[in-house]
Amino acid sequence: MPHSIITLYDIHSTIPQPWAPNIWRIRFILNYKRLPYHTQWIEFSDVEATLRTLGAIPTSQKSDGRPVYTLPVIVDQLRNPDAPVVLSNVNTIAEYLEATYPARPVYPDGSxxxxxxxxxxxxxxxxxxxxxxxxxxxxxxxxxxxxxxxxxxxxxxxxxxxxxxxxxxxxxxxxxxxxxxxxxxxxxxxxxxxxxxxxxxxxxxxxxxxxxxxxxxxxxxxxxxxxxxxxxxxxxxxxxxxxxxxxxxxxxxx
Structure with missing residues (x-):
């Protein structure tokens, strides 16, 4: 697998195809923009440890102040394999992909x-x-x-x-x-x-x-x-x- 690629983290399940809606939003954008990527499957119980290792930002926090780590997360090594960009939160990722890879926009002009x-x-x-x-x-x-x-x-x-x-x-x-x-x-x-x-x-x-x-x-x-x-x-x-x-x-x- 080439290093200059985008990695999309998704939930492992017994269903042959992925199902999580927020992660599908990002997969749709990657496919529509024809960006090279691969999916890294992880189990729910491993999400927090994996994302902490990646340096992903928590998407929210619990009532007691503990951080909450959720998917989707991407690691973008496409632009610069030596300085990967790690992003969490579906809206943040969507905005980043649109700004960084503007060809085939998913937001029609002015919308x-x-x-x-x-x-x-x-x-x-x-x-x-x-x-x-x-x-x-x-x-x-x-x-x-x-x-x-x-x-x-x-x-x-x-x-x-x-x-x-x-x-x-x-x-x-x-x-x-x-x-x-x-x-x-x-x-x-x-x-x-x-x-x-x-x-x-x-x-x-x-x-x-x-x-x-x-x-x-x-x-x-x-x-x-x-x-x-x-x-x-x-x-x-x-x-x-x-x-x-x-x-x-x-x-x-x-």
């Missing part, structure tokens, strides 16, 4: 603020109702050592392990909330349909906003292809399956 706002909406509002459904399913697909770490981290009620199995009533309620978010967003995006090209957020060409949105669809499809994805792909006239297909050429994993 960076709106694209960033849309990505924030996808993560904090649109995808939130999926958590009680997908987090337990994701946990089941982790290796046993990572499952144990996942449960330990969730003892304090955190998102990592605090989600248990839902009752039938809770599951129906969760699905109703998910359906509401998808239907609301479909109605907004349909306003681009005056020229018949309303599948992607900007109307015609894929952009960072689509990658943020499609990263959630990938999470659903990889973790629960025959249940959750089978439902969602049919919603809103098949819009979500078409968006998935539109972004598929940028889903390679290296």
């Amino acid at each position: 960076r603020a709106l694209q960033t706002l849309f990505a924030h909406y996808v993560q904090d509002t649109f995808a939130k109702p999926l958590l009680p459904i997908l987090v337990p399913l994701t946990h089941q697909r982790l290796p046993e050592r990572s499952q144990a770490h996942f449960r330990h981290e969730g003892r304090g009620g955190g998102a990592a392990g605090g989600q248990g199995e839902l009752t039938s009533a809770q599951r129906e309620q969760a699905w109703a909330a998910v359906r509401e978010q998808f239907h609301f967003l479909a109605g907004i995006l349909d306003r681009n349909n005056s020229d018949g090209n309303g599948i992607v957020v900007m109307g015609r060409d894929v952009s960072y906003a689509d990658f943020a949105l499609c990263s959630v669809l990938i999470w659903v499809e990889k973790v629960s292809p025959h249940d959750c994805w089978a439902r969602i792909r049919e919603w809103d006239g098949g819009r979500w399956a078409r968006l998935y297909g539109r972004c598929k050429e940028y889903m390679d994993v290296y």
